[in-house]
Amino acid sequence: MRPFSFVRALDVPNAVALQAQTPDARYLAGGTNLVDLMKEGVEQPGRLIDINRLMLDRIEELDTGGVRIGALARNSDTAAHPLVRSRYLLLSQALLSGASPQLRNLASAGGNLMQRTRCYYFYDTATPCNKRTPGSGCGARDGFNRMHAILGASDACIATHPSDMAVALAALDAVVQVTGPSGTRSIPLEDFHRLPGDTPDRDTNLEPGELITAVDLPPSDYGSHVNYLKVRDRASYAFALVSVAAALDVRDGAVRTARIALGGVAHKPWRAREAERQLSGQRPERGAFERAAQAAVAGAVPRRYNAFKVDLTRRSIVRALTLAAAGR
Amino acid sequence: MNEPDDRSRREFLRQAGLGSGFIAGQSLLGPLAAAAETSAPRDAPAARPPSAVVEPGEVPVSVRINAATHELRLDPRVTLLDLLRERMQLTGTKKGCDHGQCGACTVLLDGRRVNSCLTLAVVCDGRAVTTIEGLSAGPGLHPLQAAFIEHDGFQCGYCTPGQICSAAAMLDEARAGWPSVLTAPGSTGNGQPVLSDGEIRERMSGNICRCGAYPNIVSAIRRVAADANLEVSPEGAEGTPL
Numbered sequence: 001m002r003p004f005s006f007v008r009a010l011d012v013p014n015a016v017a018l019q020a021q022t023p024d025a026r027y028l029a030g031g032t033n034l035v036d037l038m039k040e041g042v043e044q045p046g047r048l049i050d051i052n053r054l055m056l057d058r059i060e061e062l063d064t065g066g067v068r069i070g071a072l073a074r075n076s077d078t079a080a081h082p083l084v085r086s087r088y089l090l091l092s093q094a095l096l097s098g099a100s101p102q103l104r105n106l107a108s109a110g111g112n113l114m115q116r117t118r119c120y121y122f123y124d125t126a127t128p129c130n131k132r133t134p135g136s137g138c139g140a141r142d143g144f145n146r147m148h149a150i151l152g153a154s155d156a157c158i159a160t161h162p163s164d165m166a167v168a169l170a171a172l173d174a175v176v177q178v179t180g181p182s183g184t185r186s187i188p189l190e191d192f193h194r195l196p197g198d199t200p201d202r203d204t205n206l207e208p209g210e211l212i213t214a215v216d217l218p219p220s221d222y223g224s225h226v227n228y229l230k231v232r233d234r235a236s237y238a239f240a241l242v243s244v245a246a247a248l249d250v251r252d253g254a255v256r257t258a259r260i261a262l263g264g265v266a267h268k269p270w271r272a273r274e275a276e277r278q279l280s281g282q283r284p285e286r287g288a289f290e291r292a293a294q295a296a297v298a299g300a301v302p303r304r305y306n307a308f309k310v311d312l313t314r315r316s317i318v319r320a321l322t323l324a325a326a327g328r
Numbered sequence: 329m330n331e332p333d334d335r336s337r338r339e340f341l342r343q344a345g346l347g348s349g350f351i352a353g354q355s356l357l358g359p360l361a362a363a364a365e366t367s368a369p370r371d372a373p374a375a376r377p378p379s380a381v382v383e384p385g386e387v388p389v390s391v392r393i394n395a396a397t398h399e400l401r402l403d404p405r406v407t408l409l410d411l412l413r414e415r416m417q418l419t420g421t422k423k424g425c426d427h428g429q430c431g432a433c434t435v436l437l438d439g440r441r442v443n444s445c446l447t448l449a450v451v452c453d454g455r456a457v458t459t460i461e462g463l464s465a466g467p468g469l470h471p472l473q474a475a476f477i478e479h480d481g482f483q484c485g486y487c488t489p490g491q492i493c494s495a496a497a498m499l500d501e502a503r504a505g506w507p508s509v510l511t512a513p514g515s516t517g518n519g520q521p522v523l524s525d526g527e528i529r530e531r532m533s534g535n536i537c538r539c540g541a542y543p544n545i546v547s548a549i550r551r552v553a554a555d556a557n558l559e560v561s562p563e564g565a566e567g568t569p570l
Contacts, residue, residue: 100534236533
């Protein structure tokens with residue numbers, strides 16, 4: 001690991017000011033991804049700013065009826081919190097599907113959004129990667145790309161975003177609160193992460209020095225009619241091949257609104273908006289679910305080793321919607 | 329399990345580490361191992377106030393490890409795992425993958441289980457670490473240690489300290505009503521989950537055992553959970569399927 005300077009930040013303005021002094025500084029929260037990437041030489045920050053004392057770990061009700069999750073709330077606390085458990089079961093399920101209990105005790109809401117892809121070529125500094133070293137090429141495009149993207153990828157990058165939490169947040173229309181050198185702003189979760197295009201080195205739309213302070217959840221109409229389905233190579237403690245966050249608001253026997261977000265298939269949590277539109281007004285039955293799932297993968301571009309993901313995604317959407325409709 | 333033999337083995341390793349291993353330690357770890365204790369242990373560490381930027385070099389850290397508080401100066405690159413093993417001679421905590429993928433390095437940080445390999449020691453300032461060496465409150469074995477022996481919950485034993493630390497925290501989490509992904513909505517909150525074998529396996533999924541001693545690990549944990557008045561299902565009950 002490269003040497004770096006270390007500082008414990010006092011509060012949010014102090015953290016932002018410390019970051020502004022050193023362009024290659026990184027904020028350190030749980031460290032479960034950043035420390036690992038530093039061991040691998042993928043991340044080589046000149047300064048770590050320890051933000052763990054910033055008192056951003058509260059989970060509280062908003063005046064709107066929604067809930068604010070502090071950026072430093074640990075994933076295990078968020079998943080077990082009565083407000084989250086009772087109102088946003090989808091988020092709790094997604095959090096508890098991710099990583100391991102030990103990692104969830106360290107991992108924070110803000111850090112989860114900032115985690116990098118687990119693409120093997122990104123991690124292996126001996127191979128080309130446009131995300132790690134812009135312009136060096138993509139090892140995955142014609143390499144072993146079983147875990148890679150089928151939606152929204154580019155010639156420069158076919159990496160996927162690894163988060164489960166962010167997939168549920170996308171479905172729930174969460175809003176990310178950030179503070180930077182020029183003040184505070186709100187970023188809808190769906191606009192927080194980027195598609196790779198020609199600049200896959202930029203995962204998010206954060207400006208330099210901006211710090212996530214909270215994630216806000218608007219009131220949810222979905223109750224228990226939600227399901228987070230994660231499909232992976234073993235039963236637990238593995239990244240998703242495909243995941244689906246599904247929520248249905250069913251009234252008088254018809255779907256009023258549906259939310260579908262996908263993980264493991266794109267460079268960002270992927271909202272399947274066309275599929276949602278197709279479900280609106282339909283009876284919550286298998287035929288409608290299958291048509292919606294077909295719409296969700298209509299634009300899929302599989303690679304040599306991940307063509308299975310197209311069918312897997314389609315079937316996973318049908319299953320997640322079926323379980324959501326059953327309210328379990 | 330032969331306690332005296334085990335102690336003498338540790339003592340031998342400790343002496344070897346201070347003697348012939350010193351030069352090797354220097355060359356392998358360089359400044360990472362150059363932490364120095366500046367005073368005797370005291371009772372409780374106080375988190376120090378936010379500091380000025382520390383340029384590459386050593387950072388002051390006050391950390392309680394098992395029964396003692398240590399005042400250290402550490403290169404910020406040192407992980408908690410390397411601090412425990414290379415500096416404190418607490419070699420019960422094992423380095424498996426060193427990347428958060430196996431759980432062998434699991435310790436308790438302020439009572440919660442964490443991967444010590446991904447935790448920088450400098451962020452433990454003002455906090456309390458419990459390792460397998462400090463898990464038992466008294467001179468005897470912790471109930472989980474005894475149960476792992478009774479139920480033969482290991483083969484090679486390398487993952488065992490991490491399994492036991494993880495299980496100790498897992499039982500506390502269940503007592504506090506924390507759900508797992510298998511826990512049905514509404515069955516927690518103030519209540520506690522029923523620890524079916526499926527629940528125990530899911531809650532212990534952050535600890536890999538290459539020998540595959542899982543059935544006996546589960547039975548050891550089930551026994552201790554039952555003894556601690558947590559609700560368990562009979563052997564073989566898998567709980568709510570995914």
